[in-house]
Amino acid sequence: MTVGILLAAATTVVAGGNPDEVLLRTPRRYGYSMFSIGAVLDDQDSGTEIAMYTGLKAVAHNFQNITTMDIVKIPKANFANATNNVCELLKRGVVALISPLDPLIRQSVRMVAKQFHIPLIETHWDTDRSNARFAINVHPAHDAFGEAIFEYLSSYLKWTHVVLILADYGNIVKHTAWLNNFEGTLIIRTLGPDKLNWKPIIAELAATDSRNFLLDIPYWYAKDFLVLAYVHNMTGEQYNYVFSDWDTHLLDLTPFKIEDGASIFTFSIVPSIGQYKSYGRGPFVEALRPEIYKRERARRYSDILPFLPAYAALTYDAMLLLGVALLNLKDSISVRPGALTCERGSQASWPDGEKLIQYIKSPNISNIPTITGDIHFDSHGYRSNFNMSILSLQDNGMYQIGYWTQRDRLQITQPIKRKRKVPKKPLTSVVLRVTTVPDTPFVIPKKYDAYGNPLKTPDAWDGYCVDLLNLIAADVGFNYTIEITKDHYGSRQRNNETGEYYYDGIIGVVNRGLPHLCPSIGFLEMLLRTLCEAALTITYEREMVLDFTTPFMTLGGSLLFMRPKTQKPSIFSFLQPLSPTVWAYVITTYIVVSVGLFLVARLSPYEWQNPHPCEAFSEEKENQFTVLSSFWFFITPLLNQANLAAFLTVDTTELPIESVEDLVAQTKIKYGTLQSGASHDFFKQSKIPVFQQMWQFMSKHDVFVQNTKQGIERVLKGDYVFIMESSWNEYYNKRDCRLMQIGRLLDTKGYGIGLQQGSPYRDPISESILKLQKAQTLDQLKRKWWTEFNISEPCTNAKDSSKEAKPLGIEQVGGVFVLLIIGFFWAFIVSVIEFCVHNKACTKSQGDLFAEMWKELKFAMRCMTPSTRAKPTTPVIHEPAPTSNPMMVGGSAKELEHMVDHKHLDPVSVQSQNLLVVPVAESNEVLLSSSGDTTSSGSSSVGESYPPPPPPPQANSSAVSPWSHLNNNQRKPPSEGENWWRISQSAV
Incomplete structure (x- = not known):
């Protein structure tokens, strides 16, 4: 809220009994004249109020010629009442107005002052001089301030890259003067009032190569910004911060002044003095100092130093200037302008207002003990030729290193000299900043902030380089933090506009004069210095701008390619061992050999057999080796597993490129x-x-x-x-x-740690690397990160074409099993058909077919019984002996039983089988035995009566055997000694 303050003869309206307000509540009379001065201020701006009264008190004390002054507060609830408040002040006959801080209210006050010719005194930044004919500003003009900034940044600091950070984007108007002349690279960022939004902005800037910052933010935000900058490792010696707020020197920033830390500068229009020293402007200023200090601590920032802020010093000087001007003109102007009204149609104004404002602008007022120095104005009412102190943060606080005035321009009285110190081991007080590019397995981020950015602390990172850095840090003795560079490793580039060459990426960060350490791949330089860590290769071009340590890893360029895909094998992959040509030869050979086997079987006498064993003298012979049998016999070698072994030696990997x-x-x-x-x-x-x-x-x-x-x-x-x-x-x-x-x-190259040329740290780090190589620690690190890290199932070398082939799987030989199953089922079906056909033929005269088939099936399924069915015992049938065609019987009992059972005895077959024919006494019964033994009818279990043999086969038999051309006389007679007899019917 804004209130109107009338400095006039009236009653003091101040609530409470705060002893800090004693200066306001004690009216005093000095001399005989009385002037009224009005002000429109923020209702919380008690510091300005104190400074106004202190300034007028100083005038009364020094010049002994001013009347009683009291305060009347006119409350203002909103902007619409601002004009009404000013009009109320005019009714009281004020001779001057003090402008408010709010720029909108200031414009209203200006319009009233211009209309009624009332001088308006301003004490704040002003970039808009509209309606300012009767206004003067004791605050330095923004144009002059821009000139000072430009000279300081360009001439002294020699900045070519600047980041301008604003609390509010509207403040950029204050910097237009130097921005129009600056020819370097410029980045502008706006923080805003919400500190939660600062972090991503600072994190973004930390990721860039920006190192020079000009901050136009309220002084009470400076510490908060530096804390965030420290969190993001932006307080190293390569960083420079210039705060444009006049009151930054009120803060104790010495915690940020660490060894080899950032350079911090600021400006002030209040003289720089010691914390316990006097401004040398009299007792009123020293009395004002603690009063303002208490209010600033309560209102703005509790952790400030007991110095005067710029607004208090400027208000004090404005009141001192106005008071002296009124006293000097007291005899030529009216003490009171009279009651002026803002009512419609009123044309009244103060005729002496023009005279007073011109007198204040003139150089007639001098030698006034102001705090901010001599005050002069140009024709537009801006303050000119002000004295701006340049302060630098040192170990004991802010220290003045120079000043700037429009007449003398920039003057550096105490230049800052940075000396690079030779490190001493251990370097426990040194902090290294690692600039890196995340790349597994060298550098791997593990922990992230709320915005998804990797943290800066060492425990938030992992990888080969981080392990290596930890080992070197433990040996050499330093601490470090890590940050990311967004443009990778970097290469040499050419600026098309200037024709100059430069490096981007990590190399560029170091080449621009920033200290770095890059293990694995990088650089080291002590800081709060920067260390850049990534897979950085030692090359000739990089050696031209950096110094590298002993390489800790050797390598070379190589080609990475996708392994050719192996197609899923066909189910008939077992055919692949042989090429199509070979398979053609195999099939041809198969046909030729199968036909050959058939022909050989037709020619061989051992392949011909009697299809009717019961007809011993049958000339019909049968060859069971058919054409189908020949082809089936030879197919089994084709499916032999030995052929599949050839498939194991076939190279199935064919690379399109090999070099x-x-x-x-x-x-x-x-x-x-x-x-x-x-x-x-x-x-x-x-x-x-x-x-x-x-x-x-x-x-x-x-x-x-x-x-x-x-x-x-x-x-x-x-x-x-x-x-x-x-x-x-x-x-x-x-x-x-x-x-x-x-x-x-x-090619062949190596990874090393790169440092700035001439760095004294290369040798200690090289020694540390050699120690790790000797202890085989580097080999252990590589084994850890290359063969053990993040591997669930390592790729073996079995897939390489030069290695042994793996055994065939079911995918390759599944076709063999398919053919086997098909063949099995086909054989089973054929056997069932044969079984049914055979049983049907045998049971035409023996009863029910299905009963007989069931009987045969049960017998076939008895796996534990003999495979030969036993013949039932049959009694011997006595029959008269044949009268002709004697017969010879011999051989084994089983064969003889078969022959007797079928009642066929072929003399020739008896002769060939060495059978014995034993006569049975006193009967026509004949007992048959083998091995030359004779048995009686009572003791023989094998014997049977038989009819006369069938007639010999005729010459026109349907089947002719290989021996059919021989008659009985040409057949070989039995040799002497063989145990067989020719028995005639009469002998029996």
Whole structure:
């Protein structure tokens, strides 16, 4: 809320009895004249109120010529009442007005002052001078302030890159003067009043290479900003912060002044004095100082120093200036302008207002003990030739290093000299800032903030480089934090506008003069210095701008390719051991051999058999080796497992490319590298023809990728080779069996730790690396991160074409089992058909067919019984002996039983079987026995009467045997001694 304050003869209206307000409640009389001064202020702005009274008291005390002054507060609830409040002040006959801070209310007050010719005194930043004919501003003009900023940033600090941070974007108007002249790189960010929104903005700036910041924020926000900057590792010695708020020196910023920390500057129009020293402006200023200090602590920030803020000093000086002007003109102007009214139609104004405002602008007023120095104004009412102190944060607080005036321009009285200190071991007080690019397995973020950004602390990271850094830090003795650079490793670039060359990425961060450490891949330089950690390769070009330590890993360029996909084998893969030509020969051979077997079987006498065993003298012979049997007999060797063994030696992997030369000789498969980095520069600068040809191809096609992950994804899509360092290649193809390295290494290089040239830390770090190599710690680290980390099932070398083939699976030989099952079922069906046909033929005269089949089936299914069915015992039938055709019987009992059972005895077959014919005495019964023994009818279990043999076969038999051309006389007679007899019917 805003109130109107009338400095006039009236009653003091102040609530409460606060002793801090004693200056307000004690009216005093000095001299004989009385002037009324009105002000429109914020109802909470008691500091300005105190400064106004203190300034007028100082005038009364020094010049002894002013009347009683009291306060009358006119409350203002809203903006609409501001004009009414000013009009109320005019009715009281004020000779001057003090402008409010609010720019909208200020415009209302200006319009009233302009209409009634009442001088208006302003004490705040002002960029709009409309309706300001009767207004003057004791605050420095923004144009002059811009000149001072420009000279300081460009001439002294020599900044070519600036980040302007504003509390409110409207404040940018204050900086237009120097922004119009600044020719460097400029970034503008607005924080806003909500501190929760600051963090992502600061995090964004931390990720850039910005190191120079100009902050136009209220002084009570400065500490909060620096705390966030510290969290984001933005307080190293390479950072510079310039706070434009006049009151930044009120804060104790010494906690941020650490060894090799950031440079912090500010400006002030209040003289820089010690905390316990006097401003030298008399007792009223020293009395004002503690009063303002108490109110600022309660209103703004509790942790401030007991110095005067700029607004209090400017208000004090304004009242001092106005009081002296009124006293000097007391005899030439009316003490009171009279009662002025804002009512419609009123044309009255104060005729002496023009004289008073011109007198204040004139240089006639001088030698006034103001706090901010001599006050002069230009024709527009702006303060000119002010004295701006330049302060720098030192160990004991803010210290003045120079000043700026419009007459003397920039004057640096105490230049800051930064000396690089030689480190001493251990470096426990040194903090290294690691600038890195996350890339597994070298640098892996583990913990993130609420915005998804990796944290800066060491425990929030993991990986080979982090482990290496921890070992080096423990040996050398330093601490560190980690941050990310967004433009990767970096390469040499050319500025088309200036023609100059520069490095981007991690190399660029170091090359621009920022200290870095990059283990694994990087740089080290002590800070609160920066360390850049990523897979940084030692190259000649980088050696030109950096110093590298002993390499801790050797590697080379390599080709990453997708392993050719093996098609799912067909179920008849067992046919693959032989080529189609061989299979044609096999089939031809199969047919020829099968036919040959059939012909041989037809020619061989041992393949011919009597189809009717009961007809001993039958000339019909049968050859069971048919054409079908011949073909089936020879098919089994084709399915022999020995043939499948040949399949195991067949190379099923066929690579489309096997070397760099193969890659260049084709155009279907694209190849590329990272967008920037050592591999990119290798091809770009190579003088080897094949590599030059590859670079020309890559330059014409869209083959470059932003990071390793993108390159691998493109490889897995097919028809792309990613050229990468062998360390990465080895890591990824151990985890993804779809990837493989092809060809030999393209070159040989190493990873090292890079430092700024001339850095005294290279030798200690190199010694530490050599110690780790000697202890085989580096080998253990690589084994941990390459062969053990994040591997659930490692890819074996079984898939390499040069390795042993794996045994055949069911996918390859499943067809054999399919054919086996088909053959089994076909054989079973055929056997069932044969079974049914045979039983039907045998049971035509023996009863029911199904009963007989069931009987035979039960017998066949008895697995534990003999496979030969026993014949039932049959009594011997006595029959008269034949009268002719004596018969000879012999052989085994079983065979003889078969022959007797069928009542057929062929003398020839008896002779050939060595059978004995034993006569039975006193009867026509004949007992048959083997081995020359004779048995009687009572003791023989094998014997049977038989009819006369059938007549011999006729000459016109349907089947002619191989021996049919022989008659009985040509057959071989039995030799002497053989146990067989010719028995005649009469002998029996």
